[in-house]
Amino acid sequence: MIERAIELADQIDYYCSKEKDLKLDSLSEQDWAELEKICNFLKSFTDATKAAEGHAHAIDRTLPIMDFLLSKFEAAQIEYADDAFMAPCIDAGWAKLDAYYTLTERSSAYVGAIVLSPHRKWHYFDTAWEEHPEWIESNKTAVEDLWKSRYAPxxxxxxxxxxxxxxxxxxxxxxxxxxxxxxxxxxxTLFDEYQNYISAPRIKVKDVRRWWLEDTQQTLYPNLSKMALDLLSIPAMSAEPERLFSDTKITLQDRRNRLGIDIIEAIECIKSWSKTHNLAWVDDAELVLDTAIIGEGEQKGTSNIIPDITSNR
Incomplete structure (x- = not known):
């Protein structure tokens, strides 16, 4: 909105000058200059939002994105140190983001997801937290405790x-x-999957979750892969889960108000899988057989006529 207003600054000024009730709301040259500074600074937040949105991005992006934004704040603190308007705005924004950064310490999932990304591991924190080695050590302990307490055999x-x-x-x-x-x-006699993974060289992969699902990783790290998939299945933003949740209102219509939660779950899973081409459709013979079974169940009045398609997930 600010960017669009700057593009139409002349038109907005002209409109305000012609409307008697808007003259007190007219922006001065200084106001426009300050808006332009704000707009330029907030472009980093636009890029950060786009880097986290969508179903493809997981929680392993959260801390890197916050580190990126903190670096922008710290650079702005130097650039606008003598600016009476921008300096307090930058300081307030940095304090708020730093508070959220601190809250990530409540869960080792944020760090663990990055560590279980084969192209990052602890190398990311060795660089990003170079000035805070105590953070690295405490988080190494936390991630290892998570591994040993919940996933390690x-x-x-x-x-x-x-x-x-x-x-x-x-x-x-x-x-x-x-x-x-x-x-x-x-x-x-004891093979520690986590230590073996950490000591292995970092490798570049296109899709981290798909990499953990490969037979090689499933065989070499049968337990660690479960931990990785659990952490890397957490979305970086809540937009995608909210979108999927809102999509159920299309399924739950007035004529379908007696659907059970198991059927609703099955339908939503099929819809999601079909959109990502991750659904193996049955052939015609199986479809005819299933239709016959369902029809027979309806004639007998049985309620459980639809098989549980989520049992093998």
């Missing part, structure tokens, strides 16, 4: 799982038995 099951990878079946001949006896008995 218990020591007993992890040990047996690791041993199953290195144990060989008992040899039936003396030569193989001799080899088994002389194998290294000090092989590690």
């Amino acid at each position: 218990v020591a007993k099951s992890a040990e047996s799982s690791a041993q199953s990878l290195v144990e060989k079946p008992l040899a039936k001949n003396s030569c193989l038995a001799w080899e088994d006896e002389h194998e290294d008995s000090e092989l590690p």
